Every structure is written in structure tokens, then in C-alpha cells.
Amino acid sequence: MSEMLTAAVTLADLGPxxxxxxxxxxxxxxxxxxMSYELSHKLAKAGLAVIAGGGxxxxxxxxxxxxxxxxxxxGLNIKLPAEQTDNGYQTTALQFEYFYGRKxxxxxxxxxxxALPGGFGTVDELFEALTLIQTGKLPKGPVYLVGSEFWCGMxxxxxxQxxxxxxxxxxxxxxxTIEDNLDTIVAQIVSYAKTHTETSHRKSSLPRS
Structure with missing residues (x-):
């Protein structure tokens, strides 16, 4: 709960x-x-913040x-026994011990x-986003699978089935949507962000310290 509160306060005015x-x-x-670098560079140039796992x-x-x-x-950094080392390209770095608060x-x-190609953690994050949207717990925002060769089999x-x-x-x-054209992704996300106000509804209702 402490991790979620810290994150909510830190990112309260983040914007889209x-x-x-x-x-x-x-x-x-x-x-x-x-592809991840290029896409995030384009998103940032378009005025959107980028949130990644920090590793x-x-x-x-x-x-x-x-x-x-x-x-x-x-960067939403997580403490793990292996794999995760915080990268040095974060304007805001948050530390998590628990996956629940991080997600x-x-x-x-x-x-x-x-979602770009990844293992169990990436698939977990992707399907949680889809589940929350499917059940109405999140607004129906854009979800893109980048790397069609990787995702098409799934x-x-x-x-x-x-x-x-x-x-x-x-x-x-x-x-x-499976989409490898990065300019298309950026344009559609920018259009969505301009015409929807859901981001204000996502800001945490946790009390501020």
C-alpha cells in the first residue's frame, strides 16, 4: 500500500x-x-509520457x-533476484518490491x-490490461501488439481455441491490434488522448500525505 501511495502522489500530475x-x-x-526505442522516442516527441519497467x-x-x-x-523498477537492473534513462524512477503495486x-x-515481445511477465501485463478493459475496470484504451511475427501465433x-x-x-x-507501423500507433494514440478524458479518472483516489 505504501508503494502504491508513493506512486500515486509522484505521478498525480503526469498527464497522458x-x-x-x-x-x-x-x-x-x-x-x-x-522498435521500442523508436516508438518511445516518437511518443515523447508527440507530448506523451512513457512508462516502462525500468529494467x-x-x-x-x-x-x-x-x-x-x-x-x-x-521507470517502475522492481526488486528481483535476477534480470532486473535499473536503467539510467528515467526522469522519474519508482521502486517496487511487489508486483501488485507495480502493475x-x-x-x-x-x-x-x-506490448513488444517478451516472456511470462510481458504476457501477464498484456492480459491483465485486456482483462481490466474487458470487464470495464479500465476505459477501453488502445492496446497494441508490436512485432507481428512474434504475436501472430498467440x-x-x-x-x-x-x-x-x-x-x-x-x-x-x-x-x-497487431501493428508494426510505429507512426500509425503514435498517431492513433495521440488522437485518442486528445479526444478522451479517461486519464483524469485513472489518477489514484488514495489520500495524499
């Missing part, structure tokens, strides 16, 4: 922000890291892209979500 999810394990010269790999590329663009680069902070302060499985069994409805397939 985009959460970028992705693997900590990919090297900086990975094509996916380069290496795709997370570092996202923070660095926003940082190099002179924008707001938020809640992503969703409280984002108007859109971008989406095919959802369409071939979950959908025919009625575990999801056809409308739920519209909650996310």
Missing part, C-alpha cells in the same frame, strides 16, 4: 502516458529493442527513447498500452 511492456532479456541491438532490454530501450527525446520517462501503477496512469490460438468455445466473444478480439 503510454505503458510499454517487453522483455528484459533481449540485447540492446535486438530489432525489437530498436534492461526492451524496457531500457523504451525509457531511453523517451529520455533522449527530452520527454517524460517513467496497478501501470494501469492507473496509462491511456494506452504497447493470436491465432486465441481465435482458434478460446473463441469457438465461447470463452471470449468476437468483440473481445477488437480489444487489441
Amino acid at each position: 502516458a503510454v505503458s510499454v511492456f517487453g522483455s528484459a532479456r533481449l540485447p540492446s541491438d535486438s530489432p525489437y529493442c530498436k 534492461p532490454g526492451i524496457m531500457e530501450a523504451a525509457n531511453r527513447g523517451a529520455y533522449d527525446a527530452g520527454g517524460t520517462s517513467i 496497478a501503477t501501470f494501469f492507473m496512469h496509462s491511456c494506452a498500452y504497447v 493470436v491465432d490460438w486465441i481465435r482458434e 478460446m473463441l469457438p468455445l465461447g470463452m471470449i466473444t468476437p468483440d473481445h478480439m477488437d480489444l487489441f
Whole structure:
């Protein structure tokens, strides 16, 4: 609760922000890291804050892209026995010991979500965002899967297995978009941010100290 309160107070006046999810394990010269950097650079230039996990790999590329663009680069750093080392490209760095508070902070302060390739943690974050939107706990903001070659197999499985069994409805397939054109993503998120006011509803109602 203390971690969530600190995050809520720190980010209370953040404004429109985009959460970028992705693997900590990919090297900086990975094509996916380069996509993360370029996308976040474009988002920051468009006036949007970027929220990433604060670690290496795709997370570092996202923070660095926003940082190099002179924008707001938020890092939600988590203490782990391996993998996670805080990157140095954060204009605001928050420290978490618990995943619950960290994930809640992503969703409280984002108007859109971008998932680049990643492992269990990335998929967890992606599906939590989709679940919260599906159940009306979050406004229906844009959710993009970047890296079509990586994501298409999973989406095919959802369409071939979950959908025919009625575990999801056809409308739920519209909650996310596979898109590799970064300019298209930025333009659509900027348009959404300009025409919706949900970001004000995401600001935490926790009492301020």
C-alpha cells in the first residue's frame, strides 16, 4: 500500500502516458529493442509520457527513447533476484518490491498500452490490461501488439481455441491490434488522448500525505 501511495502522489500530475511492456532479456541491438526505442522516442516527441519497467532490454530501450527525446520517462523498477537492473534513462524512477503495486501503477496512469515481445511477465501485463478493459475496470484504451511475427501465433490460438468455445466473444478480439507501423500507433494514440478524458479518472483516489 505504501508503494502504491508513493506512486500515486509522484505521478498525480503526469498527464497522458503510454505503458510499454517487453522483455528484459533481449540485447540492446535486438530489432525489437530498436522498435521500442523508436516508438518511445516518437511518443515523447508527440507530448506523451512513457512508462516502462525500468529494467534492461526492451524496457531500457523504451525509457531511453523517451529520455533522449527530452520527454517524460517513467521507470517502475522492481526488486528481483535476477534480470532486473535499473536503467539510467528515467526522469522519474519508482521502486517496487511487489508486483501488485507495480502493475496497478501501470494501469492507473496509462491511456494506452504497447506490448513488444517478451516472456511470462510481458504476457501477464498484456492480459491483465485486456482483462481490466474487458470487464470495464479500465476505459477501453488502445492496446497494441508490436512485432507481428512474434504475436501472430498467440493470436491465432486465441481465435482458434478460446473463441469457438465461447470463452471470449468476437468483440473481445477488437480489444487489441497487431501493428508494426510505429507512426500509425503514435498517431492513433495521440488522437485518442486528445479526444478522451479517461486519464483524469485513472489518477489514484488514495489520500495524499
